[in-house]
Amino acid sequence: MDVNGAEYAAGSRSRTLSYVLIRILSIIFLIIIWQTIASLKLASLPEPIETFGMLITLMSEGEPILGRTLQEHAAASLMRVLEGSIAGFVLAIPLGIVIGWYKYVEKFAGTIVEVFRPIPPLAWIPLAFIIFRNFGNTTTLVQVFVVLVGAFFPALLATIHGVKSIDAIYFEAARTFGASPSQIFAKVIVPGALPSIITGVRTGLGVGWMCVVAAEMIGSSASGIGFFIWVMYEVGGGTAEIISGMIAIGFIGYLMNEGILFLSRRMMKWDSN
Amino acid sequence: MGLELRHVTKKFNGKTILNEVNMEIKDGEFVCIIGTSGCGKTTLLRLISAQEELTGGAILLDNRPPSCEDGDVGFVFQEYALFPWRTVKHNVEFGMEVKGIDREERGAIAQKYIDLVKLSGYEDYYPKELSGGMKQRVGLARALANNPKVLLMDEPFAALDAITRNVMQCELLDIWEKENKTILFVTHSVDEALFLADRVITLGSPPESILEVTDIGIPRHRNRTGTEFNRIRDHLLGMLMSNGDADVKQDRECMRQ
């Protein structure tokens, strides 16, 4: 096992290296395409170098109209996503376990879930404004709510699936040891559904991130990357700023995804391939 | 004392699976149950471990119905049923965790059984990192660590290759002798039953109940090709065939040609 492991590690090191190279190549490829489009004026895009310059300016000095740096906007968006999606997960995961576990609850809730699920989170914005009108800090609430809706369904479905796909034999095994329902919950359902739940959390955060950017554009706001991009669009002439904002969105989304993948790989060695 | 089944009857949706089964198993006895497919062997184990409810009759372990909560029975599954999210050690500790035995004590007990099934050094492995035979050793250690009065084994070696299976049978006998557990072992293999059991109970298809209880008098370790071994095997296979076990019938016909 150990000898094989060493060999495998050596193999994987060179493989990792070539993978890294491929990744770098893909980015260079993208930049070349971008540069070509910009140089040939196929679309009115700023050149990559101009955009990266703008990105650095936005991060170091900020942008004069709103007077905030890109990181400040990103932090505001991120905070909304964390609040909204954590609230979404807190609702979705227990609910998903209950729905996945009890057949009757599944029948009862199934239709409701399936009707609500196709409603795009952004379609909730007007209703959310009306609902939260009297709560104070309506805008932020609406944005957080939209993220909540966006994060809720992936987490819910993944949790239901996770619970339902636990092999019945594990429950039998636990019962032969006299495990009580609460022990079965803690020692079988939760760990058994965890990989699926984590996948749901990952998807949910991703959807939440997309939602918050859009919600910041539609709903009135004062900070956030979506808001920043929208103001740049309204003011006009800020294509480089807009693309910088988009790069930030993509990069943060990528980091969040990788972060959770990393965590889940460490947490669930038993499940990785 | 021991395990007693009185007029045990089980019906699923009106269909009789077990009909009036009576048996008595002494403490420390190793009993194998064989039978044609669908004769309710597995159902019998599930009834004893209280995973199914009796339609009629009674099961008594030391004069009272067995209960999982008290850790009366240990179950070894054909599919291993190891919790994939637990390491070997944590799988073995499962029953003790449920009972609330403190961490140190259950660690020590788990270690003892891990050593007993010869898995020392694999404590922190996850099931997916183990071979089939190793997995079933964990399954056995997990059941034993809970210190059950009776060990129920449901075709535990059926999924293993022939050599591993023979090795596991020998080791099971060693462990049985060391631990002195009552074992009720369901198998589809007449050879396995003959190699392991003090007594072999042949279940018939309903409405028949027990076709025969056979004492295997051959001293251990048994020679799988000995004269007596072959004689009893022939007898048991014949009985299964006449009870309509299609597989056995085909097997026999094959051999004649």
Next chain:
Amino acid sequence: MKNNKISFRFFVLISVLILVSVCCLGCIGTEQTGDAIYLKKMGPADMMSQFNSGDIDGFIAWEPYNAELVVNGDGKYLVQSGTVWPNHPCCVVAVMDTFTDESAIKAVVWAHIKATEFINNPANEGAVTQYAMDFTGKDEAVVKEGMNNIKFTEYPDETEVKTYYQKLDQNKILKKTVGELGYASEDAFFGDFLMKTYYDEVKAELDSDSSWMPEKVSNTTNVRLAYLIADLHQLAMYAARQEGYYEDVGLIEGENLVIKPPYANGPAEMEGFKNGDIDVGYLGGAPATLKRINDDTKIRIIAGVNNEGSAIVVGKDSGIDSLSDLKGKTIATPGFGTVQDFIVRMIAEQIGTSVELAA
């Protein structure tokens, strides 16, 4: 054991995340303690609902939104925009530079002047009020109040347009210089952008003969006309249609005159210009100027619609009775770089405080 430790660590991580986010939310909440005027950007519909929910202390918008809240709601006018910035530009009529049919441009200008005269004629009050109600969907009291606060004009005050441009420049909202747009100087830029020639010509003819009419637009010349939804400032366009001024000059709706579905806001209409969907449009002078420069959307202003007509509205019982009471208050504006935005900044300067973004 290992497994437990990792889930424990995960648990700790999640808890820390929640804590941090709660703290940050707290920080954001407590940021607004100074005596700056806090700006929040939103559309007029959001202003209404957030005003009612108390999320904002007031807003600066245009009619009929202001009147609506003053007449039917809990609002009161704190200050009219004209008081802060007399004669500031507001809505304009713009034409795309690719649209060069002089007779059509003159026809539109003529119809606009006629409609504006119609609106400004006190004898027409009844009809004008009815038009205003039909156009905005608001009730009589609201439109009457709103109309009081609008100066309907025929050409913007050029000095104030330039003032607006300078404010854009000072506030670093301009992304391009007039040089980059190909003009030798600011005067050269404005000479082209404020295309007053058609107006002057039509106006001169009308001054000498009020029944003068330009030659009819050829029926092969299509004019695509755009406007903003329910903006009381743009009543002239609606009145021109109702009074048949377009038809008088050969612009027949459904034939050679296409009225575009209403645009939600100025930037969207400027996008329409840029995409070549619009020939002539009624829109705010702010997005017209801003996007003319920043996006190089080549439009020219051929007529003015109104000056002034915005106001700061605050709660009736808010205790905000003077401009200096705005210190520390949150005010909604329709956008950065808008006339309304600058009016708030001018007020801030006047009362000796600064403008900051709301949390």
